Structures are given as structure tokens and as C-alpha cells.
Amino acid sequence: MSTTTPKILIVGGGYAGFYTAWKLEKHLRKGEAQVTIVDPLPYMTYQPFLPEVAAGSIEARHAVVSLRRHLKRTRVLTAKVTGIDHATRTATITPEHGEPWQESYDQIVVTAGAVSRTFPIPGIADNAIGLKTIEEAVAIRDRLFSNFDKAATLPPGPERERLLTVVVVGGGFAGIEAFAELRSIASALLEKYPELSFDETHFHLIEAMGRIMPEVSLETSKWVMKSLGQRGAAIHLDTQVTGAVDGIVELSTGESIPSDIIVWTAGVMANPTVVRGSDLPVEERGRIRTRADLRVGTDEEVVEGAWAAGDISAVPDLTGGGVGGYCVPNAQHAVRQAKLLAKNLVAVLRGEAPREYIHKNLGAVAGLGLYSGVFQSGKIALKGFIAWCAHRGYHGLAMPSWERKWRVLWGWWNNFWLGRDIVNLSTVQSPRYVFEEFAARPKPPAASTAPTEKTPAAS
Incomplete structure (x- = not known):
């Protein structure tokens, strides 16, 4: 060249x-x-799929696009x-x-x-997790599944309910989708855990404004709130998080919510x-x-x-x-x-003039858990199952490359017949734990038993 x-x-x-x-x-x-x-990172993350990855509806690797595989003539530096x-x-x-x-x-x-984007709220940096990367989505999924395993071994009480409590901060599209998907998978998980009851699971959404989802109409926003409320979710409007030390979420209303999963989606x-x-x-x-x-x-x-x-x-x-x-x-x-x-x-x-970017927003579509969604374009609003189909159809087609599209669509097809995969892989964060536990180690050298030679006293 x-x-x-x-x-x-x-x-x-x-x-x-x-x-x-x-x-x-x-x-x-x-x-x-x-x-x-x-x-x-050596891949592009399709962020609209992160809530579904967190809920076990999409395999994590299917929600990312390999740069080296799909950029044939581009030099890629990690x-x-x-x-x-x-x-x-x-x-x-x-x-x-x-x-x-x-x-x-x-x-x-x-x-x-x-x-x-976070604020200097005590405990947030230490205890919360965002939802901007595939790693965060996987960590949320595994933490939720792991918490169900732990809670099933505990007697009923505050500690068990803390493990089954999820707090999502931020009522925009990202927060609502994550909140709804996690509520959906938690309800589905209860079928596999007869030791646990629905009343022991608690889901709280914290929003500083007086409404959620400003991208849609107020009427649609209220429908979403009603739908989530019917599924046992609590939405706190005009409320701010003032602390999260040791996993105790303190609210500006004076309430305290002990939680082991705090998801922060309040801005970028x-x-x-x-x-x-x-x-x-x-x-x-x-x-x-x-x-x-x-x-x-x-x-x-x-x-x-x-x-x-x-x-x-x-x-x-x-x-x-x-x-x-x-x-x-x-x-x-x-x-x-x-x-x-x-x-x-x-x-x-090539010495030609560039064109200006003009694009009118086509609308907004969000998934609210399996078989429920919301779509808004101008004054047109779709809710429920048809909006959920629109959500999956739009994002399935928007995923770049047919290779990625097929992986996502095939996963959805399998889940339709086989159900969501609820395998907990949290231990992948420490993959050597079994090897280390049983690995043979050299014995420490034996202490010398020979008598120590004394230095003769000076004459």
C-alpha cells in the first residue's frame, strides 16, 4: 500500500x-x-438486547458482533x-x-x-451495577439465578427476602426494560423453586421524575406502570436514592430497601x-x-x-x-x-461535499418481559403481545449481519419450545476454584532439628 x-x-x-x-x-x-x-473490546454490543440477556432470553454471545469476523479489510486493535x-x-x-x-x-x-453516569451517592459505586455492557448483563443474570439458589436453602425471613429483592434505578427505556424482564424471569423461576413464594420476591423501580418512559405518551406510560403493578412490581416516582451502603437502598421518602441486586440505569x-x-x-x-x-x-x-x-x-x-x-x-x-x-x-x-444528517425519530419500542411490550410512534401506540412481536421483529432485523440475526432468531425459536435457559454460571468468574481446592501442593520444608552450635564466650 x-x-x-x-x-x-x-x-x-x-x-x-x-x-x-x-x-x-x-x-x-x-x-x-x-x-x-x-x-x-473485540466486539460490538447490541445494547437493546441487554435486558433479555439479563433475563436469560438471549445467549450472551449472540448479542455481540465480532469485529474481526465482520470487518474483513479493517485493522482491528484491541x-x-x-x-x-x-x-x-x-x-x-x-x-x-x-x-x-x-x-x-x-x-x-x-x-x-x-x-x-452516576452521582456521589454513598454505596452506589461499591454495590450497584450498570447495564451498558454484555458483562454487566451476564453478571445480573447470574446474580439473580444464584440468589434463588441461595434463598431456597434459607428459612423464611429477612435474609431470604433480601436475596429475592431487586432495585432498578432509572425509569427510562433501559431501566423499564431491565426491570420488566427481571420481574418476568423471577416469576418464571418460582416454578422451579417450590420452597419460595411469589410474595417473597420484591421488585422496586426508583425514578426521580414524576413519570417513567418520557419517550412515549403519558397514557402509554401509565399503562406500563399499571401492567408492572399487576405483576407485583413497585414503582417509586418523584423519589431519589440517597444511599446504598451495605446494600441498604435509602430513598428520599425515608424508606429503606435491603437488596442484593441494585441496577443503575439513571443516565449516561x-x-x-x-x-x-x-x-x-x-x-x-x-x-x-x-x-x-x-x-x-x-x-x-x-x-x-x-x-x-x-x-x-x-x-x-x-x-x-x-x-x-x-x-x-x-x-x-x-x-x-x-x-x-x-x-x-x-x-x-474524493473532493465532494458531505450531506447533512436528518432523521426523524421513527418511534420507540420496548419489551416488558415475555409476550408483553409497548410501541409508540407519534400518536399511534401498541401495547401487550402485538407490541412485543413488534419489539422482537424490529430488533431481530436490526441486529447487524445475517450470521448474528440467525443466532438470535434461532435462540428465540428454541426458547419458545424449550423455555428459557436458567443455568447459573456465576462461578465462571473464578474458574480455577475446583482445581485449586483439590490441587496437590508441595509440603513445606521440615524444620531443622539439629542443635544450634553455640558461639564460645569471649575469654
Whole structure:
């Protein structure tokens, strides 16, 4: 490859990063550019499936997309980008093992996504878990299944009920879906645990606002609350978490909820490692300032050679439907922005003008456990089974690549006939525990029994 071949560096392998690389492979001519993607994980996570992974409805590996398998002509680096010096067109690449190095580029695409945004509430950092990664979804699933195993061996009482209590903080789409899916699997698990009763399981959703799911109409929101209430779930509106020390969730209402599973879904923020380590312009909410054509900059000024998309970027919403004038951070925007970004980047390389991103929100769809869901598009609202079918249909088709689609659809088909897989694999976190328990170890050297020779006294 010629040394004059433009180098494109993509920071982040999530929705926006993966789709940008995927589409660049489609639009670039052979030898037209060299594309490198950097992410600490070797896969893209399809985040809408995380609640179903946590509920055992989808196999964890089926909810992720291997970067190396599906990016045929892209250089994949499993590492972090810890610094961007756009003035010199270099980025600092930091692998898990080995020394960092400087990677030069001609065009940079920042798509490092978002992480869970928390507040300095006592106990949250030590006891809660987010739901942004596949590892978190698996940990929640295994913790719930493990807790049922433990509770079944205990006599009725506070400790048993603490193990069977789940608290979800945040009433947006992510929180509601996780909450509903976990309630659904917990109810199903009771059939396998005759020692436990439904009344011993407690599910609490904590929301600081006066309603849940602001993405849907108030009427639809109330229907969701009623549906969850009928399934034995408690929703606390206008309530904040003030503490979670030792797993005791303290609420602003004065209530205390002992729980062994605290799931935090109350907001996200742009990846701080990338944003703070960059010299690219940042707006007041900590996102990279991005133009409507997905180049970094403002209407008045363009940062040449820099692009951004997805949750880490502040992209103007030209439809007028965004929050504060910007596109909301969701998969619907990230995927479409990435597809246009790839086209625009190729256009700029060829001396053509980029196009502006315009996408009107198609609506919102959420799963609320097996056979129940909600869909909202404008004034049209679907609820219950038909919305659940719409949810699975939409996300099943939206999963990138037919290879991944078939794995997810095949898993759903198997679960329909065989039921959800409720195997608890929590011990995978310490895979050597059996080996270590029974492994033979060398005996400590025997203490010497020879008499110690005394030093003669000085004459």
C-alpha cells in the first residue's frame, strides 16, 4: 500500500464505530484508504438486547458482533485510545499489556460512545451495577439465578427476602426494560423453586421524575406502570436514592430497601477517557461538538479531518425533535449517523461535499418481559403481545449481519419450545476454584532439628 494512502482511525467499536467501519469497507475502493478501529473490546454490543440477556432470553454471545469476523479489510486493535492530539494528527494507543504508542492518522472518527453516569451517592459505586455492557448483563443474570439458589436453602425471613429483592434505578427505556424482564424471569423461576413464594420476591423501580418512559405518551406510560403493578412490581416516582451502603437502598421518602441486586440505569455520559484526553472541541454536556454533516466543529468552523457520531457527539437535530436541539443518544441515531458518516468521509476524500444528517425519530419500542411490550410512534401506540412481536421483529432485523440475526432468531425459536435457559454460571468468574481446592501442593520444608552450635564466650 502506498505511503500516501490516507489513514482513517476510528475510536470506538460500538454501534457508530462498527457501522462506520462496515460501511467504509463497502464504499471505499481497493487501496483508497487504510482503516483502523480501536476498542478495548473485540466486539460490538447490541445494547437493546441487554435486558433479555439479563433475563436469560438471549445467549450472551449472540448479542455481540465480532469485529474481526465482520470487518474483513479493517485493522482491528484491541486497546484504548487515551489521547488525541489532532493538531499533530496522532492518537495515543494504550493496550492492556505492553507500552502505549503514537498512531498517526489523516482522518479520525470519534465514536467512543457513552458510559453510565452516576452521582456521589454513598454505596452506589461499591454495590450497584450498570447495564451498558454484555458483562454487566451476564453478571445480573447470574446474580439473580444464584440468589434463588441461595434463598431456597434459607428459612423464611429477612435474609431470604433480601436475596429475592431487586432495585432498578432509572425509569427510562433501559431501566423499564431491565426491570420488566427481571420481574418476568423471577416469576418464571418460582416454578422451579417450590420452597419460595411469589410474595417473597420484591421488585422496586426508583425514578426521580414524576413519570417513567418520557419517550412515549403519558397514557402509554401509565399503562406500563399499571401492567408492572399487576405483576407485583413497585414503582417509586418523584423519589431519589440517597444511599446504598451495605446494600441498604435509602430513598428520599425515608424508606429503606435491603437488596442484593441494585441496577443503575439513571443516565449516561460521553466516554470521559476519550473526551478529556482529546484536543477536539467539547460542548457544555461533555460531548464533542459536531456539525450536522458529522464533521467536528460548528456551523462557522470545521475541524478538518475530524468526525464524530453516536453518544459521544452533540449532533444537531435538524428535524426539531431533539432534546436541546441535539439528537438524543440512542441506537437509532447512532446507526444512521454512522452510515452517513461513512458516505460523507468517502465523499470528502474524493473532493465532494458531505450531506447533512436528518432523521426523524421513527418511534420507540420496548419489551416488558415475555409476550408483553409497548410501541409508540407519534400518536399511534401498541401495547401487550402485538407490541412485543413488534419489539422482537424490529430488533431481530436490526441486529447487524445475517450470521448474528440467525443466532438470535434461532435462540428465540428454541426458547419458545424449550423455555428459557436458567443455568447459573456465576462461578465462571473464578474458574480455577475446583482445581485449586483439590490441587496437590508441595509440603513445606521440615524444620531443622539439629542443635544450634553455640558461639564460645569471649575469654
